[in-house]
Amino acid sequence: MIHARGLTRTFKVNKERVEAVRGIDLEVEAGRLVAFLGPNGAGKSTTLRMLTTLLPPTSGTATVAGRDIVADPAGVRARIGYVGQKNGAGENFRVRDELVTQGRCYGMTRAEARRRAEEVLDLLELRPLALRRPGTLSGGQRRRLDIALGLVHRPDLLFLDEPSTGLDPHSRADIWQHILRLRAEYGTTVLLTTHYLEEADSMAERVVIIDHGRVIADGTTERLKSDLAGDRITVTVHDAQDAARAAAVAERFAAPGEVSAEGTAVRLRVPRADAALPEYLRALEAAGVKAAAAETARPTLDDVFLALTGRTLRESDGAPAAA
Incomplete structure (x- = not known):
């Protein structure tokens, strides 16, 4: 589902060259739930933006859902869902209307978009909120709506950038319940970033750890903890x-x-x-x-990062975010 080789991305900050991503190699098989972990500024979000065609790579190649991210960005976008860190819905239309509009943006007929909106309302348990405006929803409800927007066009691959950040424990558990449910029902491939290491530890089938723009560990949580932390x-x-x-x-x-x-x-x-x-x-x-x-x-995933870098992910999160 994802095949990336040597992805890099550099920026200019105050006339200085900053290497946000320094040669990412990544393979993600269809149907997997993969957690992409690293401290603030490690390059996680920059990598996701490249894979979702929101940001062109400086160098390297990648195919996502069978389409080249540089040669065919429209083909990539037609086959993926992307839920960023900020809310994706507007404030002035009802939840159901937001979903129908999203379907229309993907080329569905009005009837198709309405049918699909009803399906994702049920999938994400949003039907009681269908006539509400997004601005009146709680944080957990809005994140469910964001995921629903990312699923309207039935993508093969869903990118989730910090899907549960800022939510209370009950809302976080609710979001995860829905993520696991959509995988069970649709076989959707999921690549997500999260700062909640216990979520990645218990939910992800595979963990990729990035630091300073490079992948420093890749494997199941059990293997990483056994081999690198003990x-x-x-x-x-x-x-x-x-x-x-x-x-x-x-x-x-x-x-x-x-x-x-x-x-x-x-x-x-x-x-x-x-x-x-x-x-x-x-x-x-x-x-x-x-x-x-x-x-x-x-051991925890934080112990793995400590063994690899000499510091913990939580300590590193205090650093200013660059990517």
Whole structure:
């Protein structure tokens, strides 16, 4: 559905050349839900704007839904839906009329546009709001309307740029319910950006992490967490002397630099804690060290980014946004 090679985009800011995207290679298969993650200014939105033909690339090539983004931008736009960070509906027309107008813009007859408007009203549970004006809707309702506008023409591929940002937890969960439902019913391919790492972790089949305009990781969340971050084991012993001995034993189970001891707590990072912990506890017992407590923790996508860059995504989000 997406095939990109060497996409770059440069801007001039105060007469200086800024490389927002520095050679993106990206493959997205049909029917997948892919999360595109990175800190502010990493190049996420710039990449989406290029893939959706809103911004021409400086160099590189890409085909989206079978059409070249430079040679056939109209063909790309006819086959994709795009929901940006800002609301897409106007303020002066009713919800149903907005949807009909969107269908007409895609070349549907008035009857076809009306039929499709009724379908997406039901799909996104907007029918009770059909006669309301967008300006009277809540944030979650407006985002559902934005997604409905992006689906009117039945696109094969839907781009969602921060679809749940600024919403309360209930509205965010509601938006995700509808995203998953449309995938189940239509098999729509979805590429989204989000700052909510727990959403990407639990919902996306694949995660692509971008930093400084380059892809630095790409895979399932489980593989990225296992390969790049690893599980954490924390064992508490009775005194500092035992902690030193427990740390020495831990070196057999963890990679160099992945063991630390502080007070009576020993921490180590391993590929699979469920397999390593029983063996580690047996090794401690054989060494004459009695564990008072033990716990394990799965890594997060923030841990993956920390392992790759030395900083967390949340720390990086405080930086000024350039893309």
